[in-house]
Amino acid sequence: MNILVGYASAHGSTAEIAEFIGKVFEERQMSVTVANVADVQSVDAYDAFVLGSAIHAGMWLTEFSQFLSRFEDHLVKKPSYMFIACIRVLEADGYQHSVENYVNHAVTDRLDIREIHPLAGKLQMNVVDWNDRWTLAAQFDGSHAASSYNNDFRNWDAIRESATHVANKLLAK
Numbered sequence: 001m002n003i004l005v006g007y008a009s010a011h012g013s014t015a016e017i018a019e020f021i022g023k024v025f026e027e028r029q030m031s032v033t034v035a036n037v038a039d040v041q042s043v044d045a046y047d048a049f050v051l052g053s054a055i056h057a058g059m060w061l062t063e064f065s066q067f068l069s070r071f072e073d074h075l076v077k078k079p080s081y082m083f084i085a086c087i088r089v090l091e092a093d094g095y096q097h098s099v100e101n102y103v104n105h106a107v108t109d110r111l112d113i114r115e116i117h118p119l120a121g122k123l124q125m126n127v128v129d130w131n132d133r134w135t136l137a138a139q140f141d142g143s144h145a146a147s148s149y150n151n152d153f154r155n156w157d158a159i160r161e162s163a164t165h166v167a168n169k170l171l172a173k
């Protein structure tokens with residue numbers, strides 16, 4: 001079984017999550033390719049997908065939506081697992097909120113998405129340009145200012161647990 005771990009990442013931290021998931025799969029002897037979705041030219045070789053995006057202004061990154069649309073005809077026929085990296089998930093209702101509001105369900109309902117895993121991400125305000133700072137301050141829908149989440153919240157144990165769970169599901173097929 002060939003698996004694509006495809007990611008969309010503005011500042012690199014979601015890319016690192018995808019690479020880590022790829023390593024967990026490799027430890028299980030799975031055949032895996034980790035790639036930025038914007039660079040993927042064909043998905044014909046893959047039997048299953050793990051697809052993840054950073055969240056900006058309550059949405060997937062544009063290249064992630066474009067990937068799902070470009071390859072929808074293929075993706076509808078194969079199992080996919082999805083993850084989203086954000087900071088809203090850190091709040092009390094964050095898991096449910098991010099699944100309900102940050103995922104375009106009109107799109108996921110058309111595909112064979114088996115599970116959606118919200119993961120805590122990384123926000124480094126010093127690398128966010130002024131336009132994006134404005135977007136973040138104006139549109140973040142949490143109960144604290146987005147800038148108060150200026151840290152790396154990625155929990156590698158939790159990511160390993162999610163990746164292992166997905167690997168078990170894929171290998172059980």
Ligand SMILES: Cc1cc2nc3c(=O)[nH]c(=O)nc-3n(C[C@H](O)[C@H](O)[C@H](O)COP(=O)(O)O)c2cc1C
Pocket residue numbers: 008009010011012013014015054055056057058059085086087088089120121122123124128132133135136139140141
């Ligand atoms: C411009 C901008 C907008 C963001 N909007 C949201 C948001 O609406 N909700 C949220 O939970 N996190 C938001 N975040 C936080 C990112 O989702 C988080 O930092 C993520 O881990 C970044 O991944 P990356 O390093 O792969 O780009 C935003 C970050 C930036 C820079």
